Amino acid sequence: MKIIIPRPIISKLFEHALLEDPNECCGLLIGKENKVRNIQKCQNIHSSPITRYTIEPKDLLKAENFSDENNMEILAIYHSHTHSQAYPSSTDIENAIESMWTNPYYILISLVEKTRPIIRAYKILEDKNVEEVIIEHDGQAYISPTKNS
Numbered sequence: 001m002k003i004i005i006p007r008p009i010i011s012k013l014f015e016h017a018l019l020e021d022p023n024e025c026c027g028l029l030i031g032k033e034n035k036v037r038n039i040q041k042c043q044n045i046h047s048s049p050i051t052r053y054t055i056e057p058k059d060l061l062k063a064e065n066f067s068d069e070n071n072m073e074i075l076a077i078y079h080s081h082t083h084s085q086a087y088p089s090s091t092d093i094e095n096a097i098e099s100m101w102t103n104p105y106y107i108l109i110s111l112v113e114k115t116r117p118i119i120r121a122y123k124i125l126e127d128k129n130v131e132e133v134i135i136e137h138d139g140q141a142y143i144s145p146t147k148n149s
């Protein structure tokens with residue numbers, strides 16, 4: 001499994017995460033056939049935005065309409081972790097399954113090290129297992145350095 005995210009969109013993801021810090025940012029990546037073409041930044045309306053996120057429903061609707069109009073689909077949901085690693089939390093996994101949004105990929109941006117944000121992609125499966133998805137950009141695989149490398 002892989003998702004192709006052009007470099008300018010990866011930069012926008014980092015920018016969005018740093019802008020909202022210490023709150024979590026969230027949004028949607030729209031595209032076609034595993035290639036992201038558009039980023040839709042969303043408002044995080046959760047009452048505890050430092051550790052949780054909820055996408056503003058109007059933003060979601062806007063993204064769905066944009067996707068339909070342009071013959072694309074919502075490929076991924078992204079959000080940041082400002083104080084933890086780029087891995088879905090147990091809440092993230094439960095929410096994905098409860099909302100039945102297991103089709104899109106989940107993109108996590110970690111700001112544990114602000115000078116070196118980490119981005120990773122996952123597939124959350126209905127049995128609560130999580131599989132890492134490779135992020136490619138400009139034809140090259142992008143694998144974030146692990147914490148100790």
Ligand SMILES: [Zn+2]
Binds near residue numbers: 080
């Ligand atoms: Zn999370």
